[in-house]
Structure formats: C-alpha cells, structure tokens
Amino acid sequence: MPKISEKGHKMPSSPIRKLVPYAEQAEKDGKTVYYLNIGQPDIKTPQIALDAVKIHSLDILAYTRSEGSENYRKKIANYYDKNHISVSHNDIIVTTGGSEALLFAFGSIMDADDEIIIPEPFYANYNGFSTASSVNVVPVISKIEDNFALPPIEDFEKLITPKTKAILICNPGNPTGYLYSKAEIKKLAELVKKHDLFLIADEVYREFAYDGVKHYSILQEDSLKEHAIVIDSVSKRYSMCGARIGYLVSKNKEFIQTALKYAQARLSPPTLAQIASEAALSTPDSYFTDVTEEYVQRRDLLISELEKIDGVKVAKPKGAFYCIAELPVKNSDNFAQWLLESFSYENETVMVAPAAGFYSSPNVGLNQIRIAYVLNKESLKKAVKIIAEALKVYKD
Template identity: 80%
Template sequence: MPKISSKGQSMPQSPIRKLVPYVENAYKQGKTVYYLNIGQPDIKTPEIALDAVKTHSLEILAYTRSEGSEEYRKKIANYYHKKDIEVTHENIIVTTGGSEALLFAFGSIMDSDDEIIIPEPFYANYNGFSVASGINIVPVISKIDDDFALPPIEEFEKLITPKTKAILICNPGNPTGYLYSKEEIKQLADLVKKHDLFIIADEVYREFAYDGISHYSIMQEEGLGEHAIMIDSVSKRYSMCGARIGCLVSKNEAVIQTALKFAQARLSPPTFAQIASEAALETPQSYFDEVIEEYVDRRNTLITELQKIEGVKVAKPNGAFYCIAELPIKNSDDFAQWLLEHYDHNGETVMVAPAAGFYSTPGVGLNQIRIAYVLKKESLIKAVNIIKEALKVYKD
C-alpha cells in the first residue's frame, strides 16, 4: 500500500475543528450548543460588499492579475494611508486569505529546517503552515499572569541561531487578544535590525483595538522597511471570512518579487471576492464604531462572568475578540469533548477550543481554553453559566 508523506503525517489537527464530530452527535441528542470555539463573527457583512457582487454585470469570470487587480491594490494602499501606513500598490500582493499570505511569506524568506520565533500561545494554523513549509517554530512563552504581553526581549535573543530567519507576531493576538504596545514593537524592531532578521506581523484584527489603545503597525516603524512583512485580511474586519481575500505587504522589493512568483504559480486570487473586498473599503467608520462598541460590551460581560467562577483565571484582552481562560482542570481537550458528549445543562452545552493546540511547547496550556466572544451578550452569559455548572460535576 502506498505510504502517506512524513510531512502529511506531521500536519497537526485543528484544535478548533477536531471536535466537529462530537458537536454533530450533540445535535443528534437534541442539545443546543453555544459556539465559543471559532472566530466566525456574527456581525453582518457590510451591504456595500454584498451588493457589489449582486449587481455586477460580468459576462466572463476571468483570471485577474496574480498580484491582484491594480485598482484594488491602489485602494488598499489608500486605506493604509488613512491608518498612517505609507505603502504603494506595488508593495501589495493580494492573496487567497491571510493564510496564503503567510505561506507566501514563509516560502519567500525561509528554506527547509530554517527557524522562526513566535510568542506562544499563537494562532494554531501557524503550526500547520510551518510543517507545510518544512520550517521549525521556536516558541517563546508569554504568560496569562501578565495578559500575554510580549516576553522579555532577552528571551527572544537567547533563541536566535544561524538558522533563525524571522520573528512572527499576531497583533492584536489570536488566541490571546493581546494588543502590542508601540514600545513593544520598537523593541522587536531593534532586535530584528540588530540580527538582520525579518519580522512578520499578522495584523488581521487591526480594527479591533479597545480601551482607547491605538494599534501600532510594524509598517509604521521607521527604518524597518527591508525587514517588515505585514499579513492582512478582510475576513474579520468586514465579517467576510468566506471571501478568502488577504494580502502580503512589504517595502522589501525582493520579498515582493519572490512572493509574486508563488502568486503566479497559483494563477490569481478569486475575482468576485476581490470585487466584494474592493467595495468593502468604502464601509463607513460608523460600521466599525458600532462593531467595536459591541465587542467591548461582550468582552466586559464575558470577563465579568468568568471571574465569578471559583478557580478560573482569565486574561483581559485589549484587541481582537478572543480570550484565554485557565480552568481548575487538568486537561481541556478531555473537558471540551466531555461537554459535547456527556454533559448538558437544561438541554444546552458549549463548544470551546482547548488551548494546548495554540502552543507548540508540549504540555503547556493543557488547563486552558480559548473563548471567542462572537455571540450576543445573553448567549455569552448562558454559555459561561454552563461552564460554571459543568465544572462542579466534571471529574478529570
């Protein structure tokens, strides 16, 4: 029998999606399930984006340019200008989601067995992207006790070897919701310049910054042009996860020209999704103001309710729409499965994401879960109460 590749066998399962069979069985048992596990916003996609597709008069759904249409890229550059990020359309390659942008970045700057340093916990698919690219993640652990702030810069420096090519951050962070300060970004900038490394910043949650704290992009940092690669996406900003449109942004011409070759190999990003994404750039600020207000309200509700549970520790996020909670249990994988298979509170249960899948260090985060507060306040209160009641009867 033909054998599966070692790379294929090494690909990690999604900690978010691996519980799907259990939630399907929960439905068959007649349970209501509150989804706290996945960052699919319930906020409506801007009408202007949907209408652009509905009313378009295309007669041929043709390829676009491999780097994305010039008109769209110019409008993206204009959007960045409003955020004090000065780039041109030639610094931008449109990709099929932020995921493809990360794969292009990895492929452009790293060879097999090269290393990338990432503060953990981090977006679980970074593990998958690294395996697919044949590179190695070197983790530096951030801690729940300081809300997952940037670890001391000395901890990064200890990990740098001749194989180190880049540092990757997610800002604001998934799964932590931590928003890096300007000072933290400057520390990282000094480090990558000192050691001649790249810094990749996944900034897909840029708009979701709370408590009067401003998002500071690596692209705003002076003197970092040759080192900085920014990853972006329309998925969360406009609640357009299914559009699968993102982009890679860099002022490093060699990076852009190399990434373009990867883009040419996959031909082009999807045409209709670019049309929708281009239209979405005209979304009024009032849309974001309302969304931010809603998420702050949800975050405050979630944190307040979690803090009422004895033995639970929770980090307060200042961005995105996730938080990490530490539970008085040994294994959150087992707990998450048990919630779906064997538990309900008045016919209701919850689906959470075990946090160990957001770490690459074995044995870390086993008693933590990631919660996405993408449900309305009433549902969040019910969901946290279910967790509270479940913890009273759950046995490790």
C-alpha cells in the same frame, strides 16, 4: 500500499475544528450548542460588499492579475494611508486569505529546517503552515499572569541561531487578544535590525483595539523598510471569512518579487471575492465604531462572568475577540469533548477550543481554553453559565 509523507503525518489537526463531529452529534441529540470555538463573527457583512457581487456586470468570470487587481490594490493602499501607513499598491499582493499570505511569506524567506521565533500561545495554524513549509517553530512563552504581554527581549535573543530567519507576532493576538504597545514593537524592531531578521506581523484584527489604545503597525517603523512583512485580511474586519481574501504588504522589493512567483504559481486570487472586498473598503467608519463598541461590551461581560467561577483565571483582552481562560481541570481537550458528548445544562452545551493546540511547546496550556466572544451578550452569558455548571460536576 503507498506511503503518506512524513510531513503529512506531522501536519497537526486543528484544535479549533477537531471537535466538530461531537458538536454535530450533540445537535442531533437535540441539544443547543453555543459555539465559542471559532472566530466566525455574528456581525453582519457590510451590505455594500454583498451588493457588489449581486450587481456585477461581468460576462466572463476571468482570472485577475496574480498579485490581485490593480484597482483593488490601490484602494488597499489608500486604506493604509488613512491609517497613517504609507505604502504603494506595488507593495501589496492579494492572496487567498491570510493563510495563503503566510504560506507565501514562509516560502519566500525560509528554507527547509530554518527557524521562526513566535511568542506562544499563537494562532494554531502557524504550526500547520510551518510544517507545510518544513520550517521549525521556536516558541518563546508569554504567560497568562502577565496578560500575555511580549516576553522579555532577552528571551527572544537567546533563541536566535544562524537558522533563525524571522520573528512572527499576531497583533492584536489570536488567541490571547493581547495588543502590543508601540514600545514593544520598537523593541522587536531593534532586535530584528540587530540580527538582520524579518519581522512578520499578522495584523488581521487591527481594527479591533479597545480602551482608547491605538493599534501600532510594524509598517509605521520607518527603519523596518527591508524587514517588515504584514499579513492582512478582510475576514474579520468586514465579517467576510468566506471571501478568503487576504494580502501581503511589504516595502522590501525583493521579498514582494519573490512572493509574486508563488502568487503566479497559483494563478490568481478569486475574482468575485475581490469585487466584494474592494467594495467593502467603502464601508463607513461608523460600522467599526459600532462593531468595536459591541465587542467591548461582550468582552467586559465575558470576563466578568468568568471571574465569578471558582478556580478560573482569565486574561483581559485588549483587542481582537478572543480570550484565554485557565480552568481547574487537568486536560481541557477531555473537558471540551465531555461538554459536547456527556453534559448539558437545561439541554444546552458549549463548544470551546482547547488551548494546548495554540502552543508548540509540549504539555503547555493543557488546562486552558480559548473563547471567541463572537455571540451576542445573552448567548455569552448562557454559555459561561453552562461552563460554570459543568465545572461543578466534571471529574478529570
């Protein structure tokens, strides 16, 4: 029998999606399932984006340029300019989601067995992208006791080796919701300049910053012109996860030229999705004001309800729409599966994401879960009540 590759065997399963069969069975059994496991917002997609696809006048659904249509990239550059970030459309490559942007970035700056330092917990698919690129993740642990703030710079520096090529952050963070401050970004900027590394920032949640704190992009650091690579996406910003449109942004010309070769190899990003995404850029600012206000209310309700449960510790997010909660259980994988397979409260149950998959260090985060507060406040309150009742009877 032909053999599967070692890389294929090492490719991790998604901690977010692996419990789907159990959720589907729970629904077949007549239970209502509250999905807190995945960052699929229930916020409506801007109508202007949907209408753009409905009324397009294309006769042929043709390829666009490999780097994305010029008109769309110019409008993206205008979006950044409104956010006090100066970039040209030539500094942008449109990709099939932020996922492809990360893969292009990894392929452009790292070779097999090179290393990338990432504060953990981090977006679980960073593990998958690293495996697919034959790159080694070197984790630096941030702690729930510190609200998942940036670890001390000394912790990063002692991990740097000749194999280190980049540091990757998610800002605001998935799965923690932590928003890095301007001071923290400047510390990272000094470090990557000192060691001549790339700094990659996954900024797909940039619009969702709370409590009066403004998001500070690595692209606002003039000294990082040759070091900064931003990953961005329309998925969360406009509630357009299914569009699968993201982009790379960097002022490093050699990097952009290299990433373009990867873009050419996959031909072009999807045409209709670019039409929708271009139209979405005309969404009024009031949309984000309303959405942010809704997420803040959900966050405050969620944290308040979780803090009422004995033995639960929770970090307060400053952005995005996720939080990490530490539970009085030994293994949250087992608990999450048990919730779907064996438990219901008033014939309802909850699907959460076990947090161990958001770490690359073994045996870390085993008693943590990630909660995506992408449901309305009434549903969130019911979901936390179910978790509270489940913890009263659950035995490890």
